[in-house]
Amino acid sequence: MAARRARQLGTAGAPLFLGGCRCSHSGTRVSLKREYDAIVIGAGHNGLVAAAYLQKGGLKTAVLERRHLVGGAAVTEEIIPGFRFSRASYLLSLLRPQIYSELELKRHGLRVLLRDPYSFTPLLEDSQGGRPPRSLLLGHNTAETQSQITQFSVKDAQAFPKYEAFMSRLVSAIDPLLDTCPVDMAMFSQGSLLQRLRALRGVQILFRAGLALGKQLPQYYQVLTAPISKILDLWFESEPLKATLATDALIGAMAGPHTPGSGYVLLHHVMGALEGRQGAWGYVTGGMGELSQALARAATMLGAEIFTKKTVAKILLSSDGKVQGVSLQDGTEVKSHMVLSNASPQLTFLELTPKEQLPSEFVQRLSQFDTRSPVTKINVAVDRLPNFLAAPNTSSGCPLPHHQCSIHLNCEDMHTLHLAFEDACHGRPSSRPMIELCIPSALDPTLAPPGCHVVSLFTQYTPYTLAGEKQWDNEEREAYADQVFDCVEAYAPGFKASVIGRDILTPPDLERIFGLPGGNIFHGAMSLDQLYFARPVPSYTSYRSPVQGLYLCGSGAHPGGGVMGAVGCNAARTALEDFKKR
Incomplete structure (x- = not known):
C-alpha cells in the first residue's frame, strides 16, 4: 500500500x-x-x-x-482494491499543445504513453482452414495498415492514405478556430470601433480557414453536414473499415451513422496530436x-x-x-x-x-x-488479459500489440451500428451495443496488481430514461452490463470468468457523480x-x-x-x- x-x-x-x-x-x-x-x-x-x-x-x-x-x-479512482481506473475520461489526444x-x-509530472497500433476490430465469423477469424488492425505505419485493409478491399487499401490526407487538411484549416472566441456578430455589426476590430480578427481566422481548403471547400462542407455513412461510402466499400472509422463520429453522441452532421464529431476526434503526431491518442x-x-x-x-x-x-x-x-x-x-x-x-x-x-x-x-447521452461506461478489473479468437494470446500471457488499442466490438458493419442506435431511440439499451474496449494496463502495469488488468468498456447506446419513463435501477444496470459482457465473451471466450469486479455508470450515474x-x-x-x-x-x-x-x-x-x-x-x-x- x-x-x-x-x-x-x-x-x-x-x-x-x-x-x-x-x-x-x-x-x-x-x-x-x-x-x-x-x-x-x-x-x-x-x-x-x-x-x-x-x-x-x-x-x-x-x-x-x-x-x-x-x-x-x-480522474483516477481505485474503485476495486488494487485497481486504479480512469473512471470516466480514459484517453488523451486533444489537449492543446x-x-x-x-x-x-x-x-x-504528465507522462503520456502513445499507442501504435491504435485500433483493433475483430470479426465474429467462423474459422476457415484452421485460421482464426479476421480482424482489422490500424496503426501509424501506412504500409502495414494498407496490408490489413487489403484483407477486405484492395481498393480501400489504396484509398486510405488519400482519405487520411484529405481529413488532415481539414483538421489543419479548422484547428486555429479552437483557440479563438467565435466571431461576435453583434459586436462586428453594432459595436464600437475597437469592438469591431476585435471581432474582425475572428472573421479573418474564418476567412483563412476557407482559403486553406481552396476549391475543395464544398467537399469539406459536406463532411461537416452529412451523415458519416454518406462520407465513408464516398471513400470505401468494406464494411469493417467503414464501421471502425464511424465509431469516432458516433462516440458520445446520441446519433447514428445515418444522422446528418455526424461527420463533424469524427473530425473532432481526429483533431488531436501527441508528441507531434497528428491524430494520435494515448494513455496517461x-x-x-x-x-x-x-x-x-x-x-x-x-x-x-x-x-x-x-x-x-x-x-x-x-x-x-x-x-x-x-x-x-x-x-x-x-x-x-x-x-x-x-x-x-x-x-x-x-x-x-x-x-x-x-x-x-x-x-x-x-x-x-440538447444534452442527450447514449453512454454507459463500465470499468472492469480482470485477473488476465482478454483472449480474442481473432488474435489469440501467447502462452506467456504478455500483452500483444492489439491489446494497447481501442478495441471495437460489434463494429463489423454500419447496419449493426444503426440497429444499436435504433434500440435507444425506442427507450431500450442496445441489444448489441457498440463497444470500445481499452486495456490501459497493457502499457501501464502500475494500474493493476501483477498479472491483472483494468479494462474500460465505453458502450452505447443506452437512453437516459428507459421506455415507459422507467428510471434505471440496479436490476436494469446489472442486466445491461451482463449483456455487454456476453458480447465481449463472444469475441474473447473466458472474459466473464476473468472478472474480479465492475463499476457500471449509466447516463444518470455519469450526471450524478461527475455533473455531466x-x-x-x-x-x-x-x-x-x-x-x-x-x-x-x-x-x-x-x-x-x-x-x-x-x-x-x-x-x-x-x-x-x-x-x-x-x-x-x-x-x-x-x-x-x-x-x-x-
Whole structure:
C-alpha cells in the first residue's frame, strides 16, 4: 500500500488535491479566504486550466470543487482494491499543445504513453482452414495498415492514405478556430470601433480557414453536414473499415451513422496530436487523474488555491446584476470580481444563478440545449488479459500489440451500428451495443496488481430514461452490463470468468457523480446547431454571459467537449481582457 501511495504522489512527492483545503507547492496548508479576484466553479480540467491562466495573468484565483478530488471527469479512482481506473475520461489526444508548453505539464509530472497500433476490430465469423477469424488492425505505419485493409478491399487499401490526407487538411484549416472566441456578430455589426476590430480578427481566422481548403471547400462542407455513412461510402466499400472509422463520429453522441452532421464529431476526434503526431491518442501514466494533478500543480505553483469538498450553492449578484462572488452549501460566502463556471450551462444558469436576473429568451434557449447521452461506461478489473479468437494470446500471457488499442466490438458493419442506435431511440439499451474496449494496463502495469488488468468498456447506446419513463435501477444496470459482457465473451471466450469486479455508470450515474448533464460527456451534443456561434446559445458564445462578470469555462462553450483545455484557456483570456478594462 505504501508503494502504491508513493506512485500516486507523482512528481517529487507533490500533494494530491484531496480534502477540504489544499497544500501549496511549499507544503503549507492554505485556508479558504473570504475574497479573491476570481473564483472558478469546478476543478475539471478546463477549470484548472482557467485557474492557471487567470493566476498567471495576475488575478488571485480560487477553485472550488464539489467532489473530494480534482479532475472532473478526468480522474483516477481505485474503485476495486488494487485497481486504479480512469473512471470516466480514459484517453488523451486533444489537449492543446500550447497548454502543454505554457503550463509546463511535463515538468509537473504528465507522462503520456502513445499507442501504435491504435485500433483493433475483430470479426465474429467462423474459422476457415484452421485460421482464426479476421480482424482489422490500424496503426501509424501506412504500409502495414494498407496490408490489413487489403484483407477486405484492395481498393480501400489504396484509398486510405488519400482519405487520411484529405481529413488532415481539414483538421489543419479548422484547428486555429479552437483557440479563438467565435466571431461576435453583434459586436462586428453594432459595436464600437475597437469592438469591431476585435471581432474582425475572428472573421479573418474564418476567412483563412476557407482559403486553406481552396476549391475543395464544398467537399469539406459536406463532411461537416452529412451523415458519416454518406462520407465513408464516398471513400470505401468494406464494411469493417467503414464501421471502425464511424465509431469516432458516433462516440458520445446520441446519433447514428445515418444522422446528418455526424461527420463533424469524427473530425473532432481526429483533431488531436501527441508528441507531434497528428491524430494520435494515448494513455496517461497513472490514469487520467494524473493529467488533472499536473494541471493542479501548475496552477498552484503560479499561486492559485484549489479546494475540494466545497460545493457552490449560489452565484451572488449585486442589485444591478453584477457578479459579487459565490455562496457555498454550508452558507459561507466568498466574494470575487468575477466567476468562471466549469459546470454545465444548465447548472450554471438554471440552478446557480438567480433566473430573474437572466433574459427570458436566454433561459428558454438553455432549457432546450440538447444534452442527450447514449453512454454507459463500465470499468472492469480482470485477473488476465482478454483472449480474442481473432488474435489469440501467447502462452506467456504478455500483452500483444492489439491489446494497447481501442478495441471495437460489434463494429463489423454500419447496419449493426444503426440497429444499436435504433434500440435507444425506442427507450431500450442496445441489444448489441457498440463497444470500445481499452486495456490501459497493457502499457501501464502500475494500474493493476501483477498479472491483472483494468479494462474500460465505453458502450452505447443506452437512453437516459428507459421506455415507459422507467428510471434505471440496479436490476436494469446489472442486466445491461451482463449483456455487454456476453458480447465481449463472444469475441474473447473466458472474459466473464476473468472478472474480479465492475463499476457500471449509466447516463444518470455519469450526471450524478461527475455533473455531466444528461450523462453527456461533452456537456451538450456536438451537433452543428450547437457549435461555434451557437454554443451554448446564439449571441452568448464568447464565454461571457448576460451577467457581467460571469463566464463559462466548461465544455458547454466553444469549442466543446473532449479533454482539450481550449475552453478554459479561451475563457480565462476573455475574463482577463475584461478585468483590465475595469
